[in-house]
Amino acid sequence: MVIVAVGIASIEARTAFYARIATRIWENNPYPPQTILDALAESSKVSPTLACASGSAVDRAAIALRALDDAIAGHSDLAASNAFPIAIQAIDDGLACRPLAAQLWLGRFWVHALSEGFRPPLRDSFDRSIATAPYDGWMMRLRAQVGSRWFYTLSENERQKFFEDLRYTVDMGYLDDALTAVGWLRNQPDRLKHEIDQWPLGTRDRFAGFLLSKGIDLKLATDFQLKPWQHY
Numbered sequence: 001m002v003i004v005a006v007g008i009a010s011i012e013a014r015t016a017f018y019a020r021i022a023t024r025i026w027e028n029n030p031y032p033p034q035t036i037l038d039a040l041a042e043s044s045k046v047s048p049t050l051a052c053a054s055g056s057a058v059d060r061a062a063i064a065l066r067a068l069d070d071a072i073a074g075h076s077d078l079a080a081s082n083a084f085p086i087a088i089q090a091i092d093d094g095l096a097c098r099p100l101a102a103q104l105w106l107g108r109f110w111v112h113a114l115s116e117g118f119r120p121p122l123r124d125s126f127d128r129s130i131a132t133a134p135y136d137g138w139m140m141r142l143r144a145q146v147g148s149r150w151f152y153t154l155s156e157n158e159r160q161k162f163f164e165d166l167r168y169t170v171d172m173g174y175l176d177d178a179l180t181a182v183g184w185l186r187n188q189p190d191r192l193k194h195e196i197d198q199w200p201l202g203t204r205d206r207f208a209g210f211l212l213s214k215g216i217d218l219k220l221a222t223d224f225q226l227k228p229w230q231h232y
Helices: 004-021 035-045 048-054 056-072 080-097 102-116 118-131 136-147 155-172 175-184 189-196 201-213
Strands: none
Touching: 004 056, 035 056, 035 118, 048 056, 048 080, 056 080, 056 102, 080 102, 102 136, 118 136, 118 155, 136 155, 136 175, 155 175, 155 201, 175 201
16 A cells, blocks of 8 residues: 555656646746656656546647757757657647647647648637637737737638737737737738737737837837827
């Protein structure tokens, strides 16, 4: 009984460690690439049954996605060609256990679009990320990043949701993320201006001021650009 208890405690400690990494994995890159690779290797030692029951299958998928991101950026010893199949399998395993995990549906869209090129059936994964977490702040922030890169592939309804996600990204204070998203749409300044001009004035002011500080002027209808009578 003591041996069994120690074994369970050891497994719980490991899965808690993966959960901590997965939770903070995109917060200013708090973990170096080698730590991510070590966690990815260790997480593979948890049995599929336990990984599914404990939720660490979802955590492993998040870690695999970060490992892929590091590999693509050349920050890791793991080759991107090897990281792609690891991430794809980890996402599939996670979704088999947690089919309502919005981050994995978005991850599935991202990985397959990167590795195989965009195909229309992939939009189903993007839509599922919306349906399972339409107003989760973290998911809105992630979708704004992914949606901007593949904006040209999205349906009109998906594009409207993208702009809503982008607005909330600004409201949450992730202005650098919003700037990155705008960068992907730099060839559509009129569409950007039209959509952002419909945001609440305070949000427009904040974002326009930030963009101007970066040398980008979309000529948005902001408090400091409107005529006095145009505020009403």
